[in-house]
Amino acid sequence: MRGKKDMMSGDDIRNAGLKVTLPRVKILALLEQSEQGHVSAEDVYKLLLDAGEDIGLATIYRVLTQFESAGLVTRHHFEGGQSVFELDRGEHHDHIVCIKCGRVEEFFDQMIEDRQQEIAKEKGFTVEAHALTIYGYCKNAACRAS
Amino acid sequence: MRGKKDMMSGDDIRNAGLKVTLPRVKILALLEQSEQGHVSAEDVYKLLLDAGEDIGLATIYRVLTQFESAGLVTRHHFEGGQSVFELDRGEHHDHIVCIKCGRVEEFFDQMIEDRQQEIAKEKGFTVEAHALTIYGYCKNAACRAS
């Protein structure tokens, strides 16, 4: 039995009903190994180019969207420009982003999650999803000076 | 002495260091009177057209951006397409959006606000802003059926 936390592989792609192609394998591998963990489609494109894999940007967008539908990947809409993708390891979390250097950290807070449910209930809503992102300056010295 | 809750006027535009022009006055008035309170630049464009004011879309984007810089207006990046603007009445709040009909409701929760500060502190961040949006189905009968 394998959980979401294990290493992804061609099986995950196959199980999503997709053919195991070189672009898909490379993109999935990159998401796993990626330093920052949170990358835009263009980041993926450039990182793969650097790695000698010339995969079209359209393919990257297509594949990331397919991975998202399959639950392998999560898409975030942080402020400013592009969507950001990360591997879905099955554990929901929210983000805090440095508006100076772009560093992204993750957090999960049950109290915040619970309050959201209560607020939704009060208003008669059924929660399907939520997006919480805190923006600020990280501890990095260079980011401190406003 | 006038607070943020009062009616906006040409003075607000002047105080922002901007000339009091017809487009600016009309856009500000529309934001005040708008039913939903949360409108896209194109919404503003069409609503003004309906009202007989033919103001260019580029001007609307420019003016909304200027109003934002001046603190008169807040911009939100809800999922899907366009940015959404609303008059800044000086009281921070977050949003819950119906993914079926688009209805937007507002809420403010001190507990959530406090937890965010604590989380930021733990991570060594200084909070500058945050965006929390809950997505779900509203109480409207037509929105219930998934």
Place this chain on the structure above:
DNA sequence: TGGAAGAATGCAAAAGCATCTCATTTGTTG
């Protein structure tokens, strides 16, 4: 009150991000 100086507007063109089209290539299956 008139008119100079600078700011704002409208239009069209451009930019940025994401998706689509379609000819060609690749993966899968028997």
Place this chain on the structure above:
DNA sequence: CAACAAATGAGATGCTTTTGCATTCTTCCA
């Protein structure tokens, strides 16, 4: 390994937002 369906790549396209520039308005003071 052939045959078919699915996927890819390159460029076109779509949509939102921004920008350049000639023209029009505001402001302000002589």
